[in-house]
Amino acid sequence: MRRFTKNVFVLCLAAVLVILPMASGYAGAADKNTGGEEGPSAGLMAADLVLARPLGIASTALGCVIFVASLPFSLPGGNSKAVFKTTVGKPAEFTFKRPLGAFE
Numbered sequence: 670m671r672r673f674t675k676n677v678f679v680l681c682l683a684a685v686l687v688i689l690p691m692a693s694g695y696a697g698a699a700d701k702n703t704g705g706e707e708g709p710s711a712g713l714m715a716a717d718l719v720l721a722r723p724l725g726i727a728s729t730a731l732g733c734v735i736f737v738a739s740l741p742f743s744l745p746g747g748n749s750k751a752v753f754k755t756t757v758g759k760p761a762e763f764t765f766k767r768p769l770g771a772f773e
Contacts, residue, residue, distance in 0.1 A: 725764030
């Protein structure tokens with residue numbers, strides 16, 4: 670289990686180190702845009718497809734597990750909808766609702 674956790678951490682760290690520079694480069698390109706509106710680059714779309722979307726699916730699944738584990742505490746507290754939105758809804762929106770390559 671410890672090895673699995675270490676591997677997941679290394680994978681997430683690598684994804685962050687790859688995606689963040691690409692996202693900031695995209696933001697700078699949007700500032701320099703003087704003509705028609707350009708979309709994200711092919712590299713940014715590929716990184717999103719290969720790294721960010723699978724991590725988003727994994728975080729959505731992990732959020733489901735966390736949500737179910739928190740139900741005994743959130744139901745009596747009356748905040749189960751807020752817990753669901755935070756642990757499952759936001760990762761699902763990041764993964765499935767935004768355009769490919771858009772990290773905004």
